[in-house]
Amino acid sequence: MTAHPQSQEIITRHLCMAADVEKYSRLDTPDQEAFQADLVRVLEEAAVLSGLDRTAWERQPQGDQEFAVLPVGTPEPVVLGGFVRNLAIRLGERNANRAEEQRMRLRLAIDYGVARTAALGYSGPAPVSVARYLNAPQLKRVLEALDSTDLALIVSARVFQDVVRLRGEGQGLDPRRYVRVHVRQKEFSDYGWIHVPEHGPEELQPLVADPEPDAAPAPVTSTVVKDNKDGVFHFGSGDAARTMHKKYYR
Structure with a gap:
């Protein structure tokens, strides 16, 4: 058997996640600084409450958003289940009794695939697809229309098939509470699935439907x-x- 060169890189696949603050640009500089600190805090608290080690995440802060590559072996059902629920709870607690303009509302996108470090961040299909899902117009419409929620989630078709449809052991994932959308962003075109905690598909369907031509x-x-x-x-x-x-x- 021929030995492979030690320099040959091993391709690994990771769960990738991006969180983005809605309407961040409306904030003045002190509020932007406060929102950035709060974003880090609620993500860390949600991870701790879910039993996830966020210190092992490779994170790339980007002002109003954070992109993260989770380590190999991260339990996907926990991320899709406990982490998302705890994040929604922590956002609700953070926003309680605040003026409307001080509410922090998030879009969250998750995909699974190849992600490698590069000179300016990360390369590979997963970081690209996460960015496209995060900016899906359907996801933006859902968060804008459902004023009672602080979090809207979109996952890739592969994450939905491999994790959500299996219902996640002990995580209470329910595929019936997700709605499918076709995301077209720049050169990217694929299906994704949107979920909003505490809101059913009957509320989401009218919001994600593509406008009539x-x-x-x-x-x-x-x-x-x-x-x-x-x-x-x-x-x-x-x-x-x-x-x-x-x-x-x-």
């Missing part, structure tokens, strides 16, 4: 004038009257 415009036809041998002018259009014959009365 505009009615096709009526074909444009050119009106032309023709005459007959008796000197009477007639009006026609389309292929039957492409040519205008200019004649004058005598």
Whole structure:
């Protein structure tokens, strides 16, 4: 058997996650700093409450959002179950009795795949897909429309099939509470599944439905004038009257 060179890299797949603060740009500088600190805090508290070791996550802060690559072996059902529930709870507690403009509301996206460190962060299909899912217009519409919630989650089709549909042992995952959407962002096109804690699919479906395409415009036809041998002018259009014959009365 031929030995592989020791320098050959082993491809590993990770659970990747991104959390983004809604309407962050509306905040002034002190509030932005406070929101960033609170984002880190609620993510850490949700992880601790779920039994996850967030110190092992490879994290890339980006101001109003955080991207994280979770270590190999992280229990996916715990992330999709306990962590998401605890994050929603911690956000609710953080936002309690605050003015509307001080509420912190999050979009959360999760996918599974290859993610490798690079000069400016991470490379690979999973970081790209997480970014596209996070900016899905359907996810933004859901969070904007459901004022009573502070968290909207989207997972990739592979995460839904491999984790959610198996219901996650002891994590209470229910695939019936997710709705499927087709995400098209830049060159990316794939299906994802949206879930909002405490909200059922009957509330989500109208919000994620793609807008009806505009009615096709009526074909444009050119009106032309023709005459007959008796000197009477007639009006026609389309292929039957492409040519205008200019004649004058005598």
